[in-house]
Amino acid sequence: MKMSENRSTSARDGAVERMEQEVSRSFLGSPRAVRLALCALFGGGHLLLEGPPGVAKTTLAKAIADAGGCAFKRIQMTPDLLPADITGAFILDPRTGNFSLRKGPVFTQTLLADELNRATPRTQSALLEAMQEGAVTIEGETYALPEPFFVIATQNPSEYSGTYPLPEAQLDRFMLRVRLNYPEAEVEKAMLDRYLRSVEGTRAILSPELILQFREKVRQIHIEPELLDYLVRISNDTRTHRTIALGASPRASLALAEAARAWAYLDGRDFVLPDDFAELLEPVFAHRLILRPEAELEGFSAERVLEEIKKSIPIRAR
Template sequence: MNLQAPAATQAAVAPGHQEALSADQTQWVAQVFRACAGAIEQTIHGKRRVIELVLASVLAGGHVLLEDVPGTGKTALARALGQVVQGTSSRIQFTPDLLPGDVTGVSVFDQRAGVFEFHAGPIFANIVLADEINRASPKTQSALLEVMEEGHVTIDGKTHDVGSPFLVIATQNPVEQAGTYRLPEAQLDRFMIKTSIGYPDEAAMVRILQGDRSGNAPLKPVVTTNTITQAQDFVRKVHVSPLVADYAVRLIEATRRAGEVRLGASVRGTLALVRLASAWALANGRHYVTPDDIRDLAMPVLAHRLVLEPEAEFDGVTAQQIIGQILLDITPPQENGVA
């Protein structure tokens, strides 16, 4: 399979307008997306939707939070993604005694040279698996805030870039599990999506039992980090019409006006929704975003960003219910705004 990116179009671009994607570029991204999803599905059976959400987040340059009960394949999905993309990957097992320096790295004094040398931590990789992130203390969790937002860490006043592409895919058990800490709002807001895998259905479970029992055989790389970077560049050129952008903004504003919500979706959440919709459109072979893209992705992008009023939580109201009601109340545009 040829996964080399097609050449850029040479058409003239009017001032103030971005270069349009060609049909070859659009189909190339969709081809890359399908190839990666198909490879990961060899390990994670019957969960195509979750796999596609994670891959779309990668193309959109976002981070992923997987929350589910133990034993559903959260770590396996993250590991499979690191194997499919031919780049550097690392795994950080978050524990109560983990320190921030164990994640970002530390400066060590070299007595021979008389200077401090920076020893990079495991965060310096293209794909970082933060396993059971909510088992570490809030102090250690905060070590990820800067790098997830800006792509670099600052140690002793010096900035160190982690490179590109860079993805944190974190797993966590529900907060009801013993020995876990609730992630702060600032940390949650840095994840583009929050989703869960869930238990496989009966057919998928039979495939798992009848599958390879020789152990966790590694997957072969399908794409390189350069391929991911090129695809991310194409995602930025996807057309988002004013009608679709207005629809996304109206959804965000509705989360802030909801009576059960103390803190609605942020500006970062708005940008994440549109970026992920752009990646989703390309993955489906389109160079423009539709209102359906926004509707399909609103739940995984927005629900984890809402902070509910204590009374609403006591009454059993969930963020998913609020987002679902907003999607019913806000009428999407009937056109895509694409000529």
């Protein structure tokens, strides 16, 4: 592939790098998790964080919003939450006799849907239109949401009680899923030290306007035709693999392409490398795949199947 090492973007010339450092100062977990989260933000997608309670999923979400200078709202998902509690509703004003719109928490720039899989499927679906269209419909009227609109949802692993599996349509709206695990002992000690010393909160490094500008730059990142062929072959293989009941959709293919662009941008390049797809395949595809029951009984996982597919499809570079 014709790629010049001199072709570099302005992504890492200061502001974005400082934002990544600021988020990492507040979230002391995996640096890769921070990079993947920023990849979703600048790639124009949404982020799903998965892990057991207490591993700083909410901390990471809040740090991204604060460092990005974005308005932030949090919804604690519960089984009794209604769709109108998310989107809002028209309320009668007894003084005037008129109805006025009381906007729900979805009217923000960064929305944290905490423990999304504790809400009922009906309530989970209230986010679908917002995530795809950047707008919500209330009583037949459509209302645009503030830009940039970025949903960060957290979920506990399915083995935890009181959880509802996210439907396929909902999962497909998330560009990336990032799994957070318990920290190493040294990291946990640093977390304790930080909070016991009351370290300064996350500072605003960017602004909503700058994030939109960076998103536009990400859209200009070049992807060689051979890499698109490689991407499509992987997607097709997930649809025909003997262990997979539901493979990657065209939306998943687009998400991988956009995520790879953002990954390259954050790395200071204006072109995508094969390694970008390899790095992002599991975070972008794994949560979208549904395995056949017999495959799960045999010990297969989405991650294992994707690794097999990746190894079976060589990248033809020139």
